[in-house]
Amino acid sequence: MNSESIREYATELLGRKNLSEDACELRFSFPAGFSFTPGQFVRFESHGLKRDYSITTAPNDKGIELCVRDTGTGHFSSVLASAEIGTEFRFSGPHGYFVYRPSTRxxxxxxxGTGVAPFVSMTRSGISGYIFLHGVKHTPDLYYENLFRNAARIYVPCVSRSSDDAESDLFQGKVTDYLGTVLERRPYDFYLCGKREMIRDVTFLVDDYFPGARIYTEVFY
Ligand SMILES: Cc1cc2nc3c(=O)[nH]c(=O)nc-3n(C[C@H](O)[C@H](O)[C@H](O)COP(=O)(O)OP(=O)(O)OC[C@H]3O[C@@H](n4cnc5c(N)ncnc54)[C@H](O)[C@@H]3O)c2cc1C
Known part of the structure; x- marks a missing residue:
């Protein structure tokens, strides 16, 4: 996980699977000599632009997968989402320190949203028994739901826009609503990934309601 091991690699797009209307899972070849720890990300480069993407596969997988949302307003995510199978890309990595740290808490x-990505890699690497909160606007954005339902001790899909799915166990509201009103108050290790505002709001809330907790963060956007 130190900067000395960061290198540049060439990789080839091998496959694409839709996760929702605007998100897909992309599979790339695993370059010789590359290694990473679950939770880390790679920095892709194309047309002079660089963008970061968390790896969703486990280190022993023969490929590298990314979960990419085509933002519609951006450049890079559309390039990735529409690239022909076989397209070559370059990336540097592994980057980042958002890795699982075992503890007694x-x-x-x-x-x-796509902030699930590092947790997918951790889960595929064997980490389980955690409480998992996924905040999305609509139910189709609950990427990797089955993976998390199987591995988590408690899985909480937090859907902020109204849903007709009255029979399901959806929590209607934001992750902050769940943390502030439902989660038992005790010290936890919190791992937060995704939108900047969520990370800011949860950090304030943890300070107020969960004294003694630790927080690890990865801001995507
Ligand atoms: C450490 C790190 C890891 C990241 N991992 C992922 C990942 O696994 N999957 C992924 O899709 N993105 C990830 N991102 C975001 C990614 O690097 C790009 O910013 C994103 O793909 C948009 O790039 P763009 O050039 O298309 O649009 P930009 O012009 O960079 O952004 C366009 C708009 O989209 C918003 N936006 C950026 N990313 C997202 C997103 N994921 N979901 C919703 N809105 C977004 C931006 O705030 C901006 O308003 C990560 C970012 C960081 C810093």
Missing amino acids: PVVFVAT
Whole structure:
């Protein structure tokens, strides 16, 4: 995880699977000599632009997968989302320190949107038994739901826009609503990934309601 091991690699797009209307999972070849720790990200470069993407696969997978949302207003995510299979890309990595740190405190993973990505890698690497909160606007954005339902001790899909799915266990509201009103108040290790505003709001809330907790963060956007 130190900067000495960061290098540049060439990789080839091998496959694409839709996760929702505007998000997809992209599979790339695993370059020789590359290694990473679950939770880390790679920095892709194309047309002079650089963008970061968390790896969703486990280190022993033969490929590298990313979960990419085509933002519609940006450049890079559309390039990735529409690239032909076989397209070559360059990336540098591994980057980042958002990795799982075992401790005696219970663990709460909190993600918004594609912020699930590092938790997918951690889960595929065998980490389980955590509380998982996924904040999305609409139910189709609950990427990797089955993976998390199987691995988490408690899985809480937090859907902020109204849903007709009255029979399901959806929490209607934001992750901050759940943390502020439902989660038992005790010290946890919180891992937060996704939108800047969510990370700011949850950090304030943890300071107020969960004294003694630790917070690890990864801001996507
Ligand atoms: C450490 C790190 C890891 C990241 N990992 C991922 C990842 O695994 N998957 C992923 O899709 N993105 C990830 N991102 C965001 C990614 O780097 C790009 O910013 C994103 O793909 C948009 O790039 P763009 O050039 O298309 O648009 P930009 O012009 O960079 O952004 C356009 C708009 O989209 C918003 N935006 C950026 N990313 C997202 C997103 N993921 N969901 C919703 N809105 C967004 C921006 O705030 C901006 O308003 C990560 C960012 C960081 C810093």
